[in-house]
Amino acid sequence: MDKKTALITGCSSGFGKLAARTFHDKGWNVIATMRSPERETELTELDDVLVTRLDVTDTESIDRAVAEGVSRFGRIDVLVNNAGYGGNALFEQMSDEAIRRMYDTNVFGVMNxxxxxxxxxxxxxxxxxxxxxxxAGVLGFPTASVYASSKHAVEGLTEALALEYQPLNILVRSVMPGAYPTTRFDANVDDELGVGDEQLTAHATALATHIRSVVETMAVQGGQQADPQEVADLIYECATGDTPVHNPIGADAQMIMEMMGGSRQPFVDQLAGMVLPPQEAATK
Ligand SMILES: NC(=O)c1ccc[n+]([C@@H]2O[C@H](COP(=O)([O-])OP(=O)(O)OC[C@H]3O[C@@H](n4cnc5c(N)ncnc54)[C@H](OP(=O)(O)O)[C@@H]3O)[C@@H](O)[C@H]2O)c1
Structure with a gap:
């Protein structure tokens, strides 16, 4: 059988790097993209892993990476839109520039x-x-309002694309992690909590401290921190198996889904039956 190829964004660390390794270990070709490939030392050692530059906000770099990947491996079977970042700040604490930068990566980057x-x-x-x-793409998350809104945008995009492309035999899925200790997810998150007047900063600090303890408690499974590899494994499962459109992952995610009444898939199935022509609605 021909080897399949996955293109993954944001492979310099965290879920992206783990996903690149996972696809490689399962025998796939991987186009492992990142903003600074010259710094990568691990993925470059692997056979059939092309480490190349791709900044999701730079369409020329995207076109170049896609062309290079297709020229090396012949095709792209799976795209994993993983690149993104978060940040703890109240809405008023984020500048217009910071909000647009986050949307450029988390939302327009996915579209690009x-x-x-x-x-x-x-x-x-x-x-x-x-x-x-x-x-954060399915709940209102205080102290991460802009991040949450960016992820809501991609959740909505995913569901609509899943329906648009299902008739063309292209499956679109989301993987929705709860809190995981990835390499640098926390690196830039508290930068803006001190911005603004006294009332705002006091409110932000109190809220962020409380939420952090709630999230940490919920994310710990059996006394252990959640393992980011399970996110990479779910990404692989979405690439190869029969999964719902939306895929929450983590102990905290499961708890929240239960609070919301369970999986959204029965609704998505009904929606497909309503908005797609009858012969095209009968898949997950
Ligand atoms: N960890 C969690 O708890 C958690 C929970 C829910 C969702 N997520 C989501 O999971 C995804 C991966 O995050 P992570 O937790 O693995 O964090 P991470 O270790 O910080 O990885 C984020 C990756 O995104 C890349 N990136 C950022 N901006 C980019 C751009 N403009 N173009 C290309 N790549 C860019 C980073 O590259 P550089 O090295 O160049 O900065 C890095 O490789 C993100 O979409 C995040 O929102 C994470």
Whole structure:
């Protein structure tokens, strides 16, 4: 059987790097993309892993990475839109520039890469797109309001694309992690908590401290921190198996889904039956 190829964004650390290793270990070709490939020392050692530059906000770099990947491996079967970042701040504490920067990466970045890869999948008559969103994409998350709104955007995009592309044999899925201790997810998160007047900063600090303890308690499973590898494994499962459109992961995520009444998939199935022509609605 021909080797399949996955293109993954944000492979310098965290879930992206783990996903690149996971696909490689399962025998796939991997186009492991990142903003600074010259710093990468681990993925460059692996066979059939092309480490190349891709900044999701730079469409030229996307086109170049896609062309390089196709020239090396012949095709792209799976796109994993993983690149993204968070930040703890009240809405008023984030500058217009910081909000737009976050949307450029977390929302328009996903659209930019999907726009470059979907035509290739359409011409081959198959493919899968997996968007790494967040549980913050389905709930209002105080102290991460802009981040949460960016992930809500990608959750909505994922569901609509899942329905748009299902008739073309292209599956679109989201992986929605709860809180995981990835390499640098926390690195930039508290920068803005001190911005603003006294009332705002006091409120932000109190809220952030409380929320951090709630999130940490919920994310710990059996006394152990959640293992980021399980997110990489779920990404792989979405690339190869039969999964719902939205895929929460983590003990905290499961707890929140129960509070929300369980999986959204029965609703998505009904929606598909309503909005798609009858012969095209009968898949997950
Ligand atoms: N960890 C969690 O608890 C958690 C929970 C829910 C969702 N998530 C989501 O999971 C995804 C991966 O995050 P992570 O936790 O693995 O954090 P991470 O270790 O910080 O990884 C984030 C990756 O995104 C890359 N990136 C940022 N901006 C980019 C851009 N403009 N173009 C290309 N790559 C860019 C980073 O690259 P550089 O090295 O160049 O900065 C890095 O490789 C994100 O979408 C995040 O929102 C994480």
């Amino acid at each position: 890469v999907a726009r470059a890869v979907l035509p290739l999948m359409r011409s081959r008559g198959e493919g899968r797109v997996i968007n790494v969103t967040s549980m």
